[in-house]
Amino acid sequence: MTTLFKPIRPKKLSEEIVEQIKSLITGGQLKPGEKIPSEREMAALLGVSRPSVREAIMVLETMGLLESRQGGGTYVRSLTDGTLAPLAAMLEDNPELLKELLEVRMGMECWAAYLAAKRASEAEIKEIGSSVEEMARQAQSGGWSSEVDSRFHYAITTATHNTMQLHVLNTIHGLFLATIEVALTKLYSQPRYIEVLLGQHRAIYEAIAARDGDRARRAMAEHLEWVQATLPQLA
Amino acid sequence: MTTLFKPIRPKKLSEEIVEQIKSLITGGQLKPGEKIPSEREMAALLGVSRPSVREAIMVLETMGLLESRQGGGTYVRSLTDGTLAPLAAMLEDNPELLKELLEVRMGMECWAAYLAAKRASEAEIKEIGSSVEEMARQAQSGGWSSEVDSRFHYAITTATHNTMQLHVLNTIHGLFLATIEVALTKLYSQPRYIEVLLGQHRAIYEAIAARDGDRARRAMAEHLEWVQATLPQLA
DNA sequence: GATATTAAATTGGTATGACCACTTTACTAC
């Protein structure tokens, strides 16, 4: 009968801080890529000392949830960065798998567009629209950065209201960027491509704004199929 | 060519301390149950500050290697089958997150069914059919194992001819099994569920055999939506 | 107005010293 009872050990402050931050991440309030408040600010917010906050952050880094950069801040990692890490090694050894990764991403982005069309709030639809407008603006100056394109896809995935979808897509997107950022930069800077891409992004945005899931899915599929066909010409 | 070079980040002191203590544990110099030197003593031995030692010990506790007791010292833990990976543990603690992962999986399995319908070879279609037949056979003896169900989904994903899809889905499936195997086993052993599942699996198989991608996708969506609705009743 | 350079501010990393709370050990009285 003694196995029913376990010794009760009071929780350390750092453990409580870990639980709070974990909750914010899994609940979607802290999203992958986001920067969390600085250690000093967090200590003030929580009413604890900076070493206690540091201990909690160290634990969360060990779990793979956070990543600190000296002088630069602390950022939320994608939950699946660790479990999908073998994919990065596979990509390094076999660059031809990139095409397959693009196809995996295609499936997920199409699913995300579908869900976003079903679920996006007005604010989220507005944010998707803003990122397209920002692309249009940068297009007039010769092209846009891969960051703006990421923002567009990120906004769509955020509108699915599925935290895990966001984390998994972030991990895959990170693998993607790591291998082909040069080709993407070319893609986003050549006038003939820019015009096509902008039209495709607008079509996706409009389908989501119209809350038409199947149309959003098809628009996203068309976009990514075109990207898949075009990238080999830039490698 | 940029992918060959990775940013070099200098190691934190606490990381170096972690490596040293891990080496002593895995090398047998520190045995389970043994008490390690006190924080103050360790700091003096290593020529570092006590907070740096504390951070390292905190990390080793998170890894399950050490255990601290206030006033009592820090001890090496037994290296049993150990802790779950952080993400799996979080999924266990958080049913909402598990539900979201199920939805991510849904998107991917539907995509896989679509691609499989487009690409499966005759042998692959045959293997998918065989796994359905094996389910039917085991159903007559009261139910089938989660392994047979895995084989069915694995065969479909194999038929996509996309290695990355296979790896990502396998990883997600592994996280899944770690958390809900008991509920799945119940699902595959109750007569009223078995009949529904078998019908759904047959519909998927038939759509793939007919090489009808959209039909395969819809059949898979219907199957997984049903599973998603039914699992909470078994928890 | 754009760009490059430099300075200032912010951020994480490490350290020192102090104190609190819990546990262990040593000492004393019976």
Added chain:
DNA sequence: GTAGTAAAGTGGTCATACCAATTTAATATC
């Protein structure tokens, strides 16, 4: 030998300071 108490040792938390890396803001130049 045992019980009680004091002292020492240990982990937990904190305040403050300083260093090193990064980011941001200000300034000079074209």
